[in-house]
Amino acid sequence: MPKCKKSEGQAIDYASKLLSTTEGEAFEQHLKNCSDCNQAVESFTTVLNLTDMAEKEVTLPEVALRDIEMNVYKRLAATQEESLFSRVRAYFANLESLLQWHKTAAASTLVISLITAAVLFGELYQPEVRLQLTESQSADARIEQYFQQDIQRHLDDAMITHHLRNDAWETESHLERVKEQTQGTNWMKVPQTLSFNKTTNEVAKGY
Amino acid sequence: MDKLIDDEMLVAQFQAGRQNAFDELMKRYKSKIFSYLLRSVRNYEDAEDITIEVFFKAYRALENWQPKAKFSTWLYKIAANLVIDYHRAKARHPVYALEDMEIPEANLVATDQYSNPVKELEEKELGRIIRDAVDQLSPKQKAVFILNRYEGLQLKEVAETLGMAEGTVKIHLHRAMKRLQTILNPLWENNDI
Numbered sequence: 001m002p003k004c005k006k007s008e009g010q011a012i013d014y015a016s017k018l019l020s021t022t023e024g025e026a027f028e029q030h031l032k033n034c035s036d037c038n039q040a041v042e043s044f045t046t047v048l049n050l051t052d053m054a055e056k057e058v059t060l061p062e063v064a065l066r067d068i069e070m071n072v073y074k075r076l077a078a079t080q081e082e083s084l085f086s087r088v089r090a091y092f093a094n095l096e097s098l099l100q101w102h103k104t105a106a107a108s109t110l111v112i113s114l115i116t117a118a119v120l121f122g123e124l125y126q127p128e129v130r131l132q133l134t135e136s137q138s139a140d141a142r143i144e145q146y147f148q149q150d151i152q153r154h155l156d157d158a159m160i161t162h163h164l165r166n167d168a169w170e171t172e173s174h175l176e177r178v179k180e181q182t183q184g185t186n187w188m189k190v191p192q193t194l195s196f197n198k199t200t201n202e203v204a205k206g207y
Numbered sequence: 208m209d210k211l212i213d214d215e216m217l218v219a220q221f222q223a224g225r226q227n228a229f230d231e232l233m234k235r236y237k238s239k240i241f242s243y244l245l246r247s248v249r250n251y252e253d254a255e256d257i258t259i260e261v262f263f264k265a266y267r268a269l270e271n272w273q274p275k276a277k278f279s280t281w282l283y284k285i286a287a288n289l290v291i292d293y294h295r296a297k298a299r300h301p302v303y304a305l306e307d308m309e310i311p312e313a314n315l316v317a318t319d320q321y322s323n324p325v326k327e328l329e330e331k332e333l334g335r336i337i338r339d340a341v342d343q344l345s346p347k348q349k350a351v352f353i354l355n356r357y358e359g360l361q362l363k364e365v366a367e368t369l370g371m372a373e374g375t376v377k378i379h380l381h382r383a384m385k386r387l388q389t390i391l392n393p394l395w396e397n398n399d400i
Contacts, residue, residue, distance in 0.1 A: 007378075011386045016355075018362065045235055046395060047357070047387045054337035060241055064255045069230060069239045071255075072262040079263075 026201050028111045051151035213352060214278035221269055229269070233262055236279065240286050246353045247290045249342065257293060261286045276367050281367040283360065287350055295344060297307050333394075340390040348383035 005193045014027050031038055054074060214235070219227035241260050245254040264285050272281070343353060350369055354360045355376075362380075366373040 009381050012381050013377075015379070016384070018380075025386055043388055043392070044384055047384060047391055050391055050394075051341060051356070051387065052335050054334040054341075055246060057241065057331070057334045058338075060238060061244065061251060064251065065237055065241060066264065068241070068258055069233050071259045072233065072266065074265060075263045077261055080346075110282075 004034050008037075008040060012044050015041050085173060106165035215274045217267060218272060218274070218278055222272075229266060232265075232278070236282055237262070239279075241271070243283065243286055243353060244290065246341075246357060247286075247349070248293055249338070253293065253370050257286065260289055264289075278363065280364050280367045283354065283358065283364075284370070287354075287368055288315060290350070291346065299318065336393065336394070340387055343390060344383050344386055345379075346369075348379050351379040352383040352387075355380060368399050 010019065010023075010027050010030075013032075014024065019027060027037075031041065214232060217232050219229040220344060221232070237258060240371075241258045244257045244261075245251065247256065248254050251284065254355055261282065265282060268328050273280075285290075341352065347369070351365055354365045354368060355362065362373050366376045369376070371379075
């Protein structure tokens with residue numbers, strides 16, 4: 001190892017022929033008076049000669065070299081096929097994920113639709129009171145029941161209309177129609193209890 | 208094709224749609240890249256595979272390549288990156304294989320009356336020891352040493368290839384030389400050489 005530390009790097013560069021002409025000449029001047037650097041240069045030169053000799057033995061297989069181009073093009077062709085295949089696969093994967101999303105959306109829509117339908121159907125479908133009439137009941141009694149049902153429905157409508165619209169006039173019109181329909185029935189007593197002067201709330205209470 | 212056409216011109220021709228230009232580039236660099244890779248990975252099959260990968264990657268990237276550096280430097284850069292990937296993968300999944308460079312003893316027979324199989328074997332063994340010494344360098348030291356010493360790249364080109372400053376390249380080269388000196392010094396001190 002050179003004691004002249006400053007020049008060790010230069011010894012390596014000199015042995016590796018990395019110094020410029022000027023630097024090389026200056027270092028050669030230094031070598032004339034520095035045995036440490038001379039020893040270093042000799043040592044590094046030996047290292048390089050040895051490694052050069054060893055690496056020179058490394059031979060390239062001609063067959064492999066000859067086939068490089070062909071193998072590169074084979075690799076490119078395989079990738080193009082692969083990319084086509086992967087593109088198709090990716091398309092289907094996307095489609096699948098899209099379908100998955102659609103499935104979720106469809107299921108959600110179905111559930112929401114069912115709930116909505118159930119609510120609406122519950123609102124709209126008012127099961128009619130079954131007529132519990134026996135054979136012995138007279139036709140007049142049946143007619144009377146029909147009237148009662150009809151009147152009741154109209155009264156319900158009137159109440160609902162008032163409740164939703166706060167429309168007293170409409171309510172009264174309904175009640176008028178109820179009154180007309182009750183002519184000749186036992187329900188005559190119903191309109192008698194109602195007065196157009198009363199508020200609808202009172203009507204509701206009275207009813 | 209005219210040998211005088213420089214690499215950058217061939218790249219331009221390839222980018223203009225002339226496929227043969229890439230064949231010419233491969234013809235020019237396949238030996239250099241292969242030898243660099245062989246020295247880096249010390250395995251013929253792996254070196255061949257990586258060489259193919261280098262040109263494969265170059266082909267795919269060449270369309271958008273800009274001549275910011277020499278084409279050869281760019282090609283070595285691809286190779287150097289693949290060597291790093293190779294060593295990383297090998298460190299994760301070590302494979303213990305027979306030494307590819309080792310010459311089987313059966314092949315060492317006298318071919319003529321002047322040949323000396325024992326001497327040949329000794330030389331081969333010495334060569335293997337020296338190559339092992341190079342393999343003991345750190346990946347960066349080894350890359351710098353091989354690119355500069357055997358591939359003939361200037362320090363500036365080595366710096367571009369490995370993505371480091373020129374000063375750093377020089378430091379790695381000095382360390383590589385000192386390490387080799389430390390490993391190989393006993394060989395000539397014991398008169399083995």
